[in-house]
Amino acid sequence: MTTLVTGATGNTGRHVVAELVRRGERVRALTRNPAAAAGRFPAEVELVAGTHTAPEKLNAVLDGVSRLHITVTAGLAEVGPELVQRAIAAGVRRFTVLWGGWVGPVEQAVADSGVEWTRLEAQEFMSNTLTWAESIRAEGVVREPYDFPSALVHEADIAAVAAVALLDDGHAGRSYNLTGPESLTPRERIAILSRAIRRDIAFEPITREQAVHRLMAIGVSQADAEYVVGWYAAPSDSSTTVDETVERVTGRPARTFTQWVDEHAERFLGRG
Incomplete structure (x- = not known):
């Protein structure tokens, strides 16, 4: 199965890609400029061109994807629900969402989607x-x-929790304060x-x-x-306030x- 990571070259996205690769997952990394990003990822990562703020152009990118990591960024609120709908139509059955600081349209669309989701409230x-x-x-x-x-x-700890939620059972419908x-x-x-x-x-x-x-x-x-x-x-x-969720989910201290x-x-x- 393939996991698509949006914002793959960002502060957290690159760590999500690295953690999934470490765990042996097939990863498709979404980036505006795959050529520029090529040297930043292992050879087995499939780099694809695009942005999650233009979901109407992602049909081919979503093909064959079963898991999706979304980083909520500026400009996504208006089109995020469409991204979620297109992802589900393409066969995505598990989401992780790195929230934008509150439960906005994207976070709510995933929660209402009817498929498995985990919200990362970093x-x-x-x-x-x-x-x-x-x-x-x-x-x-x-x-x-x-x-x-x-x-x-630490951004790598956010990624570690994301990887666990994407690949392991038992995290659906949960919101994790990180x-x-x-x-x-x-x-x-x-x-x-x-x-x-x-x-x-x-x-x-x-x-x-x-x-x-x-x-x-x-x-x-x-x-x-x-x-x-x-x-x-x-x-x-x-x-x-310090929260021990990172350690509870990953099995190691933050x-x-x-x-x-x-x-x-x-x-x-x-x-x-």
Whole structure:
């Protein structure tokens, strides 16, 4: 049987592909540019061109697929239900959905689909820390409006849970809250980063308005920027409290932020 992974070159998608391959699954990886992605995956991965935000063009891609991993991204809300319908018509009988932060049209369409599904309610990704890389390299500073704790989760742990839910029985109809093994404030994360790269890093508070404008400057809509910054301003209990779901589902402890930093330390090194 074949599993289709959408967003296959993204922060989580590439880990989902790798975990499925590790478990011996036949994987079809959906990407806008298969030629550019070719060197990033094992030879046995079938790279196919397309995007999940254009489901009307995916009939051939869905042919022969029995399992589907969907990463909810911008632009999917309007067409996601059509993607789900086309997937079921093509023979998909098991879904995993990495949610977009709430139960929106895509998440609801899968839940109402009548086939097996598992929703991955991942909290903040550890890879969000990469947004600090440029200012750390250039100035040795991190600028954020808030210093609240977050139970960040490693992207590879999200992928590990996705693989279990896709390949093993017993996970249908479940929503999994996914966190890392510790809840850390930005200052605490900075201290870990500082030790790893052997450089002092300062924390500089900014206003909420500055944080919104910073996101808009890189192309984020004002509505989305307000939502993201608002999420940090009033984090939910599920985003700040450690949940052991990763360990319960995969049988091993969730990866720590220190482990993530060790894997990505070079991204924070540079001039200055």
